[in-house]
Amino acid sequence: MFEARHTMDAPTTASADNGTSGGNGGGGWFTPRKEPAPSGEEQGAGDGRRLAAMRPVGRPATGQQAPGQGTPEQERISPAVEAAPPSPQAAPTHREVAPTGTRPREAVPTETRPYQTPQPEARRREPEPAYNPHEAVRPQSGPAHPGHGSPQPVAGQEPRVPVQRPAPESVPAPAPAPEASPDAVLIRRTMAEVGPVADKVTSYFYALLFVRHPDLRSLFPAAMDTQRDRLLKALLTAAEHIDNTPVLVEYLQNLGRGHRKYGTRPEHYPAVGECLIGSLSRYASAVWDHEMEAAWVRAYTTISQVMIDAAAADELRAPAWWYAEVVSHDLRTPDIAVLTVRPDQPYPFLAGQYTSLETPWWPRVWRHYSFASAPRSDGLLSFHVKAVPAGWVSNALVHRARPGDILRLGPPAGSMTVDHSTDSGLLCLGGGTGIAPIKALVEDVAEHGERRPVEVFYGARTDHDLYDIDTMLRLQQSHPWLAVRPVVDQQAHLQLPDVVREYGPWNEYDAYLSGPPGMIRSGVDALMDIGIPSDRIRHDSLEELVAAGD
Numbered sequence: 001m002f003e004a005r006h007t008m009d010a011p012t013t014a015s016a017d018n019g020t021s022g023g024n025g026g027g028g029w030f031t032p033r034k035e036p037a038p039s040g041e042e043q044g045a046g047d048g049r050r051l052a053a054m055r056p057v058g059r060p061a062t063g064q065q066a067p068g069q070g071t072p073e074q075e076r077i078s079p080a081v082e083a084a085p086p087s088p089q090a091a092p093t094h095r096e097v098a099p100t101g102t103r104p105r106e107a108v109p110t111e112t113r114p115y116q117t118p119q120p121e122a123r124r125r126e127p128e129p130a131y132n133p134h135e136a137v138r139p140q141s142g143p144a145h146p147g148h149g150s151p152q153p154v155a156g157q158e159p160r161v162p163v164q165r166p167a168p169e170s171v172p173a174p175a176p177a178p179e180a181s182p183d184a185v186l187i188r189r190t191m192a193e194v195g196p197v198a199d200k201v202t203s204y205f206y207a208l209l210f211v212r213h214p215d216l217r218s219l220f221p222a223a224m225d226t227q228r229d230r231l232l233k234a235l236l237t238a239a240e241h242i243d244n245t246p247v248l249v250e251y252l253q254n255l256g257r258g259h260r261k262y263g264t265r266p267e268h269y270p271a272v273g274e275c276l277i278g279s280l281s282r283y284a285s286a287v288w289d290h291e292m293e294a295a296w297v298r299a300y301t302t303i304s305q306v307m308i309d310a311a312a313a314d315e316l317r318a319p320a321w322w323y324a325e326v327v328s329h330d331l332r333t334p335d336i337a338v339l340t341v342r343p344d345q346p347y348p349f350l351a352g353q354y355t356s357l358e359t360p361w362w363p364r365v366w367r368h369y370s371f372a373s374a375p376r377s378d379g380l381l382s383f384h385v386k387a388v389p390a391g392w393v394s395n396a397l398v399h400r401a402r403p404g405d406i407l408r409l410g411p412p413a414g415s416m417t418v419d420h421s422t423d424s425g426l427l428c429l430g431g432g433t434g435i436a437p438i439k440a441l442v443e444d445v446a447e448h449g450e451r452r453p454v455e456v457f458y459g460a461r462t463d464h465d466l467y468d469i470d471t472m473l474r475l476q477q478s479h480p481w482l483a484v485r486p487v488v489d490q491q492a493h494l495q496l497p498d499v500v501r502e503y504g505p506w507n508e509y510d511a512y513l514s515g516p517p518g519m520i521r522s523g524v525d526a527l528m529d530i531g532i533p534s535d536r537i538r539h540d541s542l543e544e545l546v547a548a549g550d
């Protein structure tokens with residue numbers, strides 16, 4: 001039910017309303033409690049009191065940004081506890097389970113308003129601060145060439161670069177916070193404590209949630225496995241950045257909007273908060289005290305309030321989800337398909353954004369895919385999908401979906417979009433199916449009639465994996481401002497990002513990266529290394545990328 005779309009640009013630290021002001025102090029409306037256990041018997045009066053206290057404040061929706069725009073989600077496959085409504089095929093039944101839809105939101109008792117939602121601010125994505133060395137890739141670059149032939153190398157042979165795998169991204173590491181608020185300090189102390197046992201915290205959290213609130217189980221997928229840590233990760237990510245109001249608000253608004261498709265309602269939030277704190281208090285017992293609990297209550301109240309408000313505002317102007325009929329299915333390689341779908345109602349989005357997608361075969365299991373085209377006059381949407389081992393959704397989309405099948409789409413999200421107020425060039429790195437949003441960006445620039453230079457480096461493992469090279473080369477032929485350079489690992493002597501160093505200078509360019517996490521990491525490193533400032537580098541969230549694609 002909570003979707004963690006941790007973006008690069010998300011959470012750093014700042015301060016504004018740090019939760020320490022207002023009438024929502026530590027002992028105010030939340031009474032510290034005993035350590036909970038996943039037992040129904042523990043739902044005593046104390047719990048009921050706590051639950052009421054944690055209920056977020058309902059507030060009229062005003063001043064929200066357009067759906068899906070400028071959101072930080074920018075994440076490909078992200079942590080998201082996928083609590084979703086039913087599959088299209090089971091729509092009548094599931095509609096009952098997921099009653100939010102487009103109904104007016106339900107009123108929630110107003111108690112305290114500990115937090116004022118600031119207006120979202122425009123921002124750019126920033127890279128994650130620290131990356132590990134990359135996986136080995138031996139790409140090769142050369143001039144654009146027609147068809148699937150091997151590109152010409154652009155550099156001499158070099159030894160293969162020794163590499164390490166990126167470290168797993170579990171609970172986000174605390175961001176540096178020179179002036180952290182007292183609440184932020186307490187929250188980070190908790191996270192440092194629970195980080196090493198994140199798996200246990202997650203299991204315990206869901207045990208609590210489903211034992212105490214069995215009605216919420218139907219909002220989650222039947223099999224929780226790959227998605228089980230998403231809710232907790234989302235909450236911890238948000239809590240960790242509780243000081244950075246503008247970024248946090250944007251992140252949470254996006255999260256709140258995205259949760260409409262799961263059937264999340266305001267009254268679900270206290271239950272989640274209660275179980276979150278129950279889990280944290282158990283696994284951070286060595287440092288847990290009243291102050292720490294109060295800090296978490298304030299943080300969670302803020303988090304849930306922003307999400308609820310954003311969902312309510314979104315409800316006034318957009319459906320919780322769209323049905324979309326598959327109108328074409330083009331198997332480009334044995335494991336990559338290009339799908340085109342027709343949404344049942346207009347679907348506004350921006351080139352460079354992505355959506356969440358659910359197939360009829362795996363109800364409530366959602367995966368993120370970028371739009372592979374800029375918005376079209378016929379309203380059709382296209383996606384590039386690679387079937388990955390054990391990937392339920394990707395395999396269904398590649399090997400099972402056929403024209404006539406009905407999918408569901410969540411709202412658009414992501415801020416890897418073109419800034420049309422400048423005429424900077426675009427330096428685009430697309431790896432594998434990561435070329436999809438890059439193609440959309442190129443089309444977007446073309447449609448705006450701009451003459452800004454666009455340089456696309458398209459990486460693939462083999463020349464056969466350059467499944468969309470013909471399209472890209474056709475675009476290049478039509479647009480003199482566009483250069484497309486395939487980079488094939490198989491014949492390569494340099495990694496894709498290193499190839500980019502061979503060209504340039506890039507000081508007048510904004511950079512866009514899309515592809516596997518290792519490519520994003522090394523790409524951001526390389527681009528910053530050659531002097532492109534981080535605020536000119538955009539990409540989807542690494543967390544989502546790590547979890548994506550299945």
Ligand SMILES: NC(=O)C1=CN([C@@H]2O[C@H](COP(=O)(O)OP(=O)(O)OC[C@H]3O[C@@H](n4cnc5c(N)ncnc54)[C@H](O)[C@@H]3O)[C@@H](O)[C@H]2O)C=CC1
Nearest residue numbers: 134135370431432433434459460461515516518519548549
């Ligand atoms: N389908 C979609 O709409 C989108 C997918 N993505 C992500 O793109 C990825 C695509 O996967 P595949 O097609 O299997 O790509 P892949 O794993 O075959 O990699 C494609 C290319 O990226 C480069 N690359 C890979 N790892 C690298 C590293 N560590 N350092 C430098 N360069 C590296 C190489 O040139 C490689 O050939 C997935 O992770 C997916 O989540 C991202 C955006 C959109």
